[in-house]
Amino acid sequence: xxxxxQNPRYLITVTGKKLTVTCSQNMNHEYMSWYRQDPGLGLRQxxxxxxVEVTDKxxxxxxxxxSRKEKRNFPLILESPSPNQTSLYFCASRLAGTEQFFGPGxxxxxx
Amino acid sequence: ILNVEQSPQSLHVQExxxxxxxxxxxxxxxxxxxxxxxxxxxxxxALFVMTLNGDEKKKGRISATLNTKEGYxxxxxxxxxxxxxxxxxxxxxxxxxxxxxxxxxxxTRLMVKP
Numbered sequence: 001x002x003x004x005x006q007n008p009r010y011l012i013t014v015t016g017k018k019l020t021v022t023c024s025q026n027m028n029h030e031y032m033s034w035y036r037q038d039p040g041l042g043l044r045q046x047x048x049x050x051x052v053e054v055t056d057k058x059x060x061x062x063x064x065x066x067s068r069k070e071k072r073n074f075p076l077i078l079e080s081p082s083p084n085q086t087s088l089y090f091c092a093s094r095l096a097g098t099e100q101f102f103g104p105g106x107x108x109x110x111x
Numbered sequence: 112i113l114n115v116e117q118s119p120q121s122l123h124v125q126e127x128x129x130x131x132x133x134x135x136x137x138x139x140x141x142x143x144x145x146x147x148x149x150x151x152x153x154x155x156x157a158l159f160v161m162t163l164n165g166d167e168k169k170k171g172r173i174s175a176t177l178n179t180k181e182g183y184x185x186x187x188x189x190x191x192x193x194x195x196x197x198x199x200x201x202x203x204x205x206x207x208x209x210x211x212x213x214x215x216x217x218x219t220r221l222m223v224k225p
Contacts, residue, residue, distance in 0.1 A: 035215075041217075042200070043155075045213055045214070058212055097143075098160065099160050100157060102155045102156075
């Protein structure tokens with residue numbers, strides 16, 4: 001089944017404790033992105049990647065890192081999480097010029 | 112950064128009513144427009160991607176039009192059903208960053224009463 005998967009789906013952590021949210025797609029898509037969704041602010045793009053080893057900042061990249069060592073994986077790294085990074089995170093992927101497929105979301109709470 | 116606005120923010124309709132809502136965006140630097148349907152506790156599901164002025168797309172009872180010259184897109188739902196209740200998001204891509212950045216509107220939350 002073609003899909004985008006994210007892990008974990010739910011995470012509660014404390015300020016400063018490094019964490020990684022994994023994202024994987026099995027559709028051989030070149031483009032992958034991370035978004036966060038906050039009430040009243042809509043979906044905002046954090047980082048995106050056009051292909052392996054090619055990443056770029058979106059609208060709200062501060063406090064996040066990404067890597068794209070393989071085509072199928074695009075992990076989101078929070079080196080030192082802070083409470084303002086409490087949010088719902090979505091990973092997405094697509095082929096050039098086509099619709100985007102979203103993962104199921106990861107709800108992160110930073111205490 | 113493209114400013115994408117959707118109206119109305121929320122909408123209540125009766126089952127069987129037809130409805131429509133709007134996505135507005137700056138007409139300069141436009142590359143593509145996406146519509147998504149987002150149900151509570153699920154992830155956004157792609158409905159349409161449109162790029163050309165005058166594009167019209169249809170999927171079942173849902174259709175969309177695009178006017179890139181004046182910077183708007185309409186989403187229409189014919190004969191709304193309770194299962195159409197969801198938030199409808201539009202997002203645009205511009206030519207900046209090779210068209211890879213998607214900017215989302217705030218969404219229109221549709222509630223269809225049986």
